[in-house]
Amino acid sequence: MSEKKILVVDDERAIINLLKQAFSRAGFVVVPAESAEEALNVLEQEELYVMFLDLNLPGMNGIELCRRIKKDKPMAIVFAVTGYASLFELVDCREAGFDDYFKKPVDMKTLVKVANDAFEKIERWKRK
């Protein structure tokens, strides 16, 4: 894998900007999307396997988006990053296929670490 690309879906520009800077410092390339529909368009054109989705998105929410992604790309590693996290939401996330779940505010080191682990995993799967 030449470029380690991460799809970041969040309707807040500040969060996208933050994740862009933090992930690019760690050697990743961020492909941003501000809505689920935009994310699905991106996925039609690019091969992306690691994704961070906000749950509260305009239009289709992050949980439905995750279901759609996992259906088309079962190998994708998808993380939820959410501002509001109830126990029911966590259950919904697991059911939708999210690989892990982070409550905002979460520090960047944690997200960079899980992104690194996700790419390692994908590389390992590809070698098999």
Next chain:
Amino acid sequence: MTGSPVYTKESLLDIIEALPLAIVVIDGKRRVALANRKTVLFANRDEVRLVGRVGGEAFGCIHHDDVPEGCGFGKDCSKCKLCEALLETLEKKKALHGVETTMVLKGLGERHLRISTSPMILNNEDMVLLSIEDMTEAKIHEQILLEKEKLSVVLKTAGGVCHELNQPLMAILGFSELLLEDLPEDDLQRQNILEIKEQVRRLGTITGKLMSITRFKTKNYLDHEIIDIDAASHVKQEPIK
């Protein structure tokens, strides 16, 4: 007395015996003249100990023994809505519906009652037909429902507040980390940025607790009642991952 229904003791007992409410006939001296089976069950005493006794004594009012003259003469009797309703109906021949009151009864504890009265004539004597509904269980249920509704409002508010606060908190925390990465180890601003991070973590802990509210608990704050986040939440530890 015009307009008041006229019954014999037997015909009236036939009617009230089958009713699902506690029905009592009270005479002009506020003594129980007649009581149906439901009243016997409610008062938890046999008919012999009901009939002929003054209302408060019959139902086991705890204030009955306070004064030697008995029911109606104690200092608490002036506040007794049952006593007041009976007197008003007897004197003014006026029916009263759904008067709610709380009484402490011997062996039954505090009971929330809904009483209705109606003037009547029995054996050519002015009397009062009194019905008593024990609303205690319904009141408890109503209270539980109210608490649930309050909790639901708190959860919706907390959810909205958390979502709105956590977005900027995430941005402040993240950009602080980026700034720290850029600053040399000996830069004097590092301590200030670390302080910003620490305060964001504190706020994150508070929003984490707000998201974990499971009970409606309040505490006093000056002259107001506010949500006691610590007591209402089941999260006691740092929730930030």
